[in-house]
Each structure stands twice: as structure tokens, then as C-alpha cells.
Amino acid sequence: MLEKRLAVPPILSMLDFGPGAVEKGRANCSLVAEEEHDNPPATSTAVYATLLDSAAGCAVQSALPEGTTYTSLDPSMRFPHPMTADTGLGRAVGTVIDGGRPTALAQAELTDDSGRLLSTHKQLHDSACPMSPPAVP
Incomplete structure (x- = not known):
């Protein structure tokens, strides 16, 4: 995606x-929470989960x-x-804990500009999916 060889998933836009x-x-992803992301009184947990x-x-x-992709399994978030x-700005940093096959274990932490932890995530990923992601049209 960063090299513009793969399509950007629509959820990012x-x-x-x-x-x-x-x-x-x-890898890291970031987001500035806006009122449109709210499920009052705060940002929807679905936005956290996606990030x-x-x-x-x-x-x-x-x-x-x-040529290999993954699918998410068994998410656990706090x-x-x-x-x-x-x-x-909220910044999520994801890291691979165990890159095993057919299942990998990764975690991510979401922090604010001051470094305060907003949420955590650990998840198994099925990493044995032999299919090519969609190319850029």
C-alpha cells in the first residue's frame, strides 16, 4: 500500500x-478523533478496534x-x-509477538500525544492464506 502497488482498504478512507x-x-497507524467518530460520550470502540x-x-x-495474506482471529481489547x-492524535503501534505459521500472534497499543495508554489489543492471525491482495486499479 505504501508503495502504491496494492489497493488501500476503503475503511481507511x-x-x-x-x-x-x-x-x-x-507497523503504526494514526487517527485524530473527531466528533463524527463519537458514540457519546467518547470515540466509538469500533473506531479503536479498527485502528x-x-x-x-x-x-x-x-x-x-x-503473495500471502492473513485473516484476524480472536481479538482481545481493553x-x-x-x-x-x-x-x-492517537497512534496505534502494532508488533508481531510470534510470527509462527499457520498462526501468528500480534499486539497493538494505542496512545495519545503524551504517551498515555488509551487501549491495548492482542490478536491471533491466520497467516497461511495463500491469496494475493487486490492490486491497485
Whole structure:
């Protein structure tokens, strides 16, 4: 995606966030929470979940051989602090804990600009899906 060889998933445009730095086994995504993301009194947990799952998933994808993709399994998330339109930039950093096959384990943490932990995520990923992601049209 960063090299413009793969299509950007529509959810990234819908929520106005995208992948940041990616290296093998590590990726980050960021989002500035807006009122349109709210499910009062704070940002919807679905937005957190998408951001965290994207960071963890991109980390897993970065460690897989070309032509292999993954699917998310068994997400586990915790939300110790709310994210609101006043929070500013939220940054999710995903890392691969175990890049095993057919299942990989990744985690992601979402923090605000001050480094305060907003939420955590651990998830198994089925990393043995031999199919090519869609190419850029």
C-alpha cells in the first residue's frame, strides 16, 4: 500500500486514517478523533478496534512472504482511557509477538500525544492464506 502497488482498504478512507511507518514485524497507524467518530460520550470502540486491528494486521502482513495474506482471529481489547475529539492524535503501534505459521500472534497499543495508554489489543492471525491482495486499479 505504501508503495502504491496494492489497493488501500476503503475503511481507511472512511475513518480518515492510514498506515504510517512499516517495517518487518512492526507497523503504526494514526487517527485524530473527531466528533463524527463519537458514540457519546467518547470515540466509538469500533473506531479503536479498527485502528488497533489495522496496526496489528499490518505488522503481521509485513512479516509474511509476498503473495500471502492473513485473516484476524480472536481479538482481545481493553480500553482503560477514553479517546475524544479533545485527545488529539492517537497512534496505534502494532508488533508481531510470534510470527509462527499457520498462526501468528500480534499486539497493538494505542496512545495519545503524551504517551498515555488509551487501549491495548492482542490478536491471533491466520497467516497461511495463500491469496494475493487486490492490486491497485
